Amino acid sequence: MRICLLGPNPKEKGGVAKSTLYLAYIYKKILGYNVVWFSSNDVKRADLSKCDIIHSQGPLYFIAMVKLILSRKPKKILTLRGWVLDEAKTFVLGSHNAKEKLRNLLVYILNAINWIMHKLILIPFVYDYVTAVSHITAKKNGVNALVIPNPTICRDSGFPRDYSNHTPKxxxxxxxxxxxxxxxxxxxxxxxxxxxxxxxxxxxxxxxxxxxxxxxxxxxxxxxxxxxxxxxxxxxxxxxxxxxxxxxxxxxxxxxxxxxxxxxxxxxxxxxxxxxxxxxxxxxxxxxxxxxxxxxxxxxxxxxxxxxxxxxxxxxxxxxxxxxxxxxxxxRNICRVAVMWKTIIRATDCSSRKYKLNMKI
Known part of the structure; x- marks a missing residue:
């Protein structure tokens, strides 16, 4: 099974990149799949036709969208990790001068058009499954989605310092x-x-x-x-x-x-x-x-x-x-989340969007 991840650049900082990294770990190390990670902003040379599953880590822009639609063989999954329009709106609200506000407003309008295209075309007709990291994420984006939380990997977790004899000022x-x-x-x-x-x-x-x-x-x-x-x-x-x-x-x-x-x-x-x-x-x-x-x-x-x-x-x-x-x-235990993704991947082998996945998460 070859799974192609479309998401942020692997070297990028932030929550979406970290979530994609954890997902790649689940697919490769726990479930044993072959994983290829493509940056969604640089997919011109990516051969998506060789993928069994294309897993997008959020809305795609025009070139990636076209390549996704033209790749007819692979099954397709969309995961929503953020609030698409709310986050674009935050850029506008955070502007500190008129020029920046105008630029960010144009970006917001383009994001809004892009998201409308996803909701009208890609989600109902292209993607086989849509997941979200929480119920509030699905609700804020206005989509029906299976909820699979981001896994949390705790390294060297312990308990804090003991303040029983004194409390810090x-x-x-x-x-x-x-x-x-x-x-x-x-x-x-x-x-x-x-x-x-x-x-x-x-x-x-x-x-x-x-x-x-x-x-x-x-x-x-x-x-x-x-x-x-x-x-x-x-x-x-x-x-x-x-x-x-x-x-x-x-x-x-x-x-x-x-x-x-x-x-x-x-x-x-x-x-x-x-x-x-x-x-x-x-x-x-x-x-x-x-x-x-x-x-x-x-x-x-x-x-x-x-x-x-x-x-x-x-x-x-x-x-x-x-x-x-x-x-x-x-x-958010990583093994528990891995079982959820395994269920989704197996479901893609059934009759695509006609298959109704009944999974309580």
Whole structure:
């Protein structure tokens, strides 16, 4: 079985590239398939007719789209890893001058046309299966899709430092922002939360403070400049040793409200930092407040809960981590996800789109 992956450049940074790398590992090392990875932006010389399955890691642009349509023999799978139009819209909102805003608006219009073509032609008539990494991703993109989560590979996962004999005066919070899901737009809320939290913690009876380290990419320069002037908040950009730095963190603070958890948050659980995040509907969340993470609907509620977390960090951290690994990470176990993909691949041998795959995930 020869599977051709169409996705980002293998050397590219970010969540989609990492997800594709994990998928290639599943196909090749666990399921034993022959895997070829093509960059979707450079498929002119790719001979897709030799593939048994073409697996696209997101919407394709014109040349790749034409090559996909003309490759009649291979079965075709589309996986949606992001919110196509929402992410394009985030580029427009993040523009810091009129010229950049106009350019990003044109990109958004082209992305919108491209996505309409996918929904009208490719998804109903070309692709045999469409999958999404979460229910919210399928919903945001307006498609019916089988949900197969991104796998999480924990390396050297352990428990955090023991604070039973003392609690540190300085507590380190980390977060990761990107265009994906519009996480970049959550930075003002994160800064406000840290300011309010430090006001609570500076009282003589507590005498502690928190520092927020913001990692990520695609952050507009004007926002980075604004962050540099804020006390207790540092923007550190995209770093190759992110996982190692997470081991020094006491909590991962997500400023967004959508239920989907990205690689950066999941890796925090691996490294020993529980997740705290905002929500609009707790019923949709994998995080259950006080059980496997911290969940809040407002800034004030989050601050109160984080004060309690800081004051009882040793026992709270251990409890939240154990439960998060037994629930959130268990669903994303790489062997479990491999079984899901094996089911999809086997189903492509049946009568293509006429075959109805009944798989509860």
């Amino acid at each position: 300085e507590v380190l919070l980390v977060t990761y922002v990107s265009i994906g899901g519009g996480k970049v737009l959550s930075i003002p809320r994160l800064i406000k939360t840290v300011k309010l939290l430090n006001k609570k913690l500076e009282s003589p009876s507590i005498n502690k403070r928190v520092i927020l380290h913001i990692y990520g990419k695609d952050v507009p320069p004007n926002i980075i400049e604004a962050i540099s002037r804020i006390q207790y908040v540092k923007f550190l950009g995209y770093v190759n040793d992110y996982l190692d730095r997470l081991r020094e963190a006491d909590l991962f603070l997500a400023g967004y409200t959508f239920p989907e958890l990205g690689h950066a948050a999941l890796e925090a659980i691996c490294a020993g930092a529980p997740i705290a995040k905002f929500t609009e509907d707790p019923k949709l969340e994998e995080i259950k407040d006080g059980f496997n993470g911290v969940l809040a609907s407002s800034d004030e509620e989050m601050v109160e809960k984080l004060v309690n977390y800081v004051l009882n960090m040793n026992e709270e951290r251990r409890k939240l981590l154990i439960n998060a690994r037994d629930t959130i990470l268990k669903v």
